[in-house]
Amino acid sequence: xxxxxxxxxxxxxxxxxxxxxxxxxxxxxxxxxxxxxxxxxxxxxxxxxxxxxxxxxxxxxxxxxxxxxxxxxxxxxxxxxxxxxxxxxxxxxxxxxxxxxxxxxxxxxxxxxxxxxxxxxxxxxxxxxxxxxxxxxxxxxxxxxxxxxxxxxxxxxxxxxxxxxxxxxxxxxxxxxxxxxxxxxxxxxxxxxxxxxxxxxxxxxxxxxxxxxxxxxxxxxxxxxxxxxxxxxxxxxxxxxxxxxxxxxxxxxxxxxxxxxxxxxxxxxxxxxxxxxxxxxxxxxxxxxxxxxxxxxxxxxxxxxxxxxxxxxxxxxxxxxxxxxxxxxxxxxxxxxxxxxxx
Numbered sequence: 236x237x238x239x240x241x242x243x244x245x246x247x248x249x250x251x252x253x254x255x256x257x258x259x260x261x262x263x264x265x266x267x268x269x270x271x272x273x274x275x276x277x278x279x280x281x282x283x284x285x286x287x288x289x290x291x292x293x294x295x296x297x298x299x300x301x302x303x304x305x306x307x308x309x310x311x312x313x314x315x316x317x318x319x320x321x322x323x324x325x326x327x328x329x330x331x332x333x334x335x336x337x338x339x340x341x342x343x344x345x346x347x348x349x350x351x352x353x354x355x356x357x358x359x360x361x362x363x364x365x366x367x368x369x370x371x372x373x374x375x376x377x378x379x380x381x382x383x384x385x386x387x388x389x390x391x392x393x394x395x396x397x398x399x400x401x402x403x404x405x406x407x408x409x410x411x412x413x414x415x416x417x418x419x420x421x422x423x424x425x426x427x428x429x430x431x432x433x434x435x436x437x438x439x440x441x442x443x444x445x446x447x448x449x450x451x452x453x454x455x456x457x458x459x460x461x462x463x464x465x466x467x468x469x470x471x472x473x474x475x476x477x478x479x480x481x482x483x484x485x486x487x488x489x490x491x492x493x494x495x496x497x498x499x500x501x502x503x504x505x506x507x508x509x510x511x512x513x514x515x516x517x518x519x520x521x522x523x524x525x526x527x528x529x530x531x532x533x534x535x536x537x538x539x540x541x542x543x544x545x546x547x548x549x550x551x552x553x554x555x556x557x558x559x560x561x562x563x564x565x566x567x568x569x570x571x572x573x574x575x576x577x578x
């Protein structure tokens with residue numbers, strides 16, 4: 236009967252908490268030599284829960300004042316699917332964006348997701364590496380939260396996600412920088428105290444129509460299929476800066492159109508349609524006001540006129556014969572029948 240016994244010695248090659256054990260022969264059996272003893276030794280790796288948390292990435296997720304309920308729910312959804320995130324109170328609109336670097340330093344965070352609301356209808360988000368940079372500013376569109384979608388997918392809270400990127404991220408330099416920024420921001424560090432040692436959902440970043448589409452899918456264990464969980468939103472890149480919330484501009488999106496310009500174009504198009512209708516009405520009024528020539532005779536009157544043939548005039552000199560009345564014919568018929576009956 237063999238037993239396991241720990242070998243004394245220095246630091247083990249399998250890690251700090253790894254154990255090196257060997258087989259010990261039963262009592263009564265002959266002892267083995269040193270070479271055979273080394274072959275029987277094997278290393279037990281440390282358990283997952285005893286791993287050391289080395290990548291201490293922390294993300295601060297907060298917003299400015301003036302956001303609506305959908306943005307607030309989106310922030311709550313991101314905090315729930317990112318266990319390495321932290322929250323803070325809303326920032327005043329009058330404060331400058333450079334103050335966020337000090338807030339991140341006080342919260343011991345090195346990444347930041349700052350949602351900025353303007354005109355109570357436009358939402359912008361800053362993804363920044365505090366305090367060195369770089370940082371990127373996006374326009375957030377097509378927001379759908381977890382409460383709105385009601386998807387069938389469900390994942391374990393605090394589990395680590397897989398990050399899936401579109402192949403376009405490796406073709407352009409600004410997309411490559413965004414990819415690295417997203418990896419450091421959205422990926423949960425290994426052995427994080429609030430995270431679970433499981434991988435059961437995927438974050439996908441897809442580039443379509445010069446925009447980045449974010450989706451969250453659950454990995455089903457049975458057949459490894461994907462079921463969407465939520466939330467979902469679209470990021471329209473505006474600018475990339477070298478510093479955190481400012482600095483020299485690294486990239487500016489030429490395809491970006493501000494919401495104010497888009498609304499202005501819609502108003503101009505509506506005004507052009509109204510002017511066109513007014514011009515049509517004025518033309519119709521001018522046509523009605525013009526003096527029309529009076530038509531004395533109708534040209535179409537002689538279309539259905541047909542010539543009538545003339546009849547010769549006849550003069551009757553003798554009066555017409557009197558017509559026999561019907562009563563007299565009836566009497567003659569009755570008389571004939573009575574005579575026939577008597578015979």
